[in-house]
Amino acid sequence: MSLFGRIFLLNAIVLVVAGAALLLGPVTVSTPVLLTEVLIVGTGVAAVLVANALLIKFGLAPLDRLTRAMRTADLLKPVPRLPARGRGEVAELIRTFNAMLDRLEAERGFSAARALSAQEAERRRVAQELHDEVGQTLTAVLLELKRVADHADDEVRKELHQVQETTRASLDEIRRIARRLRPGVLEELGLTSALKALASESSDRAGLTVRHRIDPDIPPLDPQVELVIYRVAQEALTNTTRHARATRAELHLHVENSAVVLRVRDNGRGIGDSAEGAGISGMRERALLIGAQLQLASPPGGGTEVCLSVPVREPERR
CATH class of the missing domain: 1.10.287 (Helix Hairpins)
Structure with missing residues (x-):
């Protein structure tokens, strides 16, 4: 009735x-x-x-x-569906709402996949242009400065050496930006080496010390999964460097309960009541893209912890 x-x-x-x-x-x-x-x-x-x-x-x-x-519905934070209790129109309304959420999450996942794919393609293009065009131009400028400095007097040579150092620093920064846009080490050497390089690079900036622990028994993962893990770790360390005012950070990758778990923790000021920005939203979208769970928390000892849990499929474990 x-x-x-x-x-x-x-x-x-x-x-x-x-x-x-x-x-x-x-x-x-x-x-x-x-x-x-x-x-x-x-x-x-x-x-x-x-x-x-x-x-x-x-x-x-x-x-x-x-x-x-x-x-409270949030497409970036999926929750279990409501049980279709009640009778008549009430149960039908709940079933319709659940179906609507399923459809919206599927459409958002499809849109996010396309957007992230386009984003990665654009990053590769920009990184390639920075490396091939700007990088080669600056390299040519360095060589020309060296040639001119070799034939200049002492006073001019000293000034040219300063210009050389500035140009060399700019070239190093261009290369660092290109590496962040397109992690070639991830494609060439794999996830473990890429995360170690990321931790080392992050330790060189803003007085932050990053320690990494990567278990050797990480199973083979799909390239898209490896890219998501790398991007989440990269965004977490970037947020730590820019906003956390932290001096130490830890990056840990291990296997736990049939899942590959990435933890990035710092000793900064924590997330508090601040709203989630575009960086965290991007991490959530990437996590949903591969069926992973992303959690942000402020541990009792202070700071912020980002935890990404990626289920491991049986074929991957074998």
Whole structure:
């Protein structure tokens, strides 16, 4: 029976019972009204109101749960679907809402995959241009400066050496940016070497010391999974360098409960009540892309911990 039918039926039953009680019972209404009659009628009206309130409360309880789910739904943080409890339109509404969430998550996953693929392709293109165009140009400038300095007098040679150092520092920065845009070490040497290089590179900046622990029994992973793990570690260390005001960080990759787990923890100021920015949203999108779980927390000792758990499929473990 529909929700409308149940409410209408109960109201009809209550009114019929009340009318029968007035017709068949000994209760009468005098003129003027007696206090006893007022109490009896008031009690009856109160009973009708209580019965209606209870029916509406229990009948609409599934809708309250659905309302809370709608308010807290976040496509970047999937949660278990609501059980389709209730009857009639209520259960159908919950099933429709669950189907809508499934469709939205699937569409978002497809869109995120396309966007991230395009992003990686653009990063590779920019890194290639930085390496081939800007890098080679700066290298040529360095060679020309060296040639001119060899034929200049001492005072001019000293100034040219300063220009050489500035140009060499710019070339190193261009190469570092190109490596961050396109981690060639990940494609050539694998995830373990790439994470070690990332930790070493991050330790050279902003006075941050990064220690890494990478278990040797990491199973072979899909290239897309390795890229997601690398990008999450990269973004976590970038956030640590820019925002955490930390002096130490740890990068740990290990196998735990049939999953490859990446943990990046620092001793900074923690995430507090600050809203999640584009970097964290990007990490969540990448995690959803490979069916992984991403958690951010502030451990009891302070700082921030980023944990990425990637389920390992059986073929990969073999």
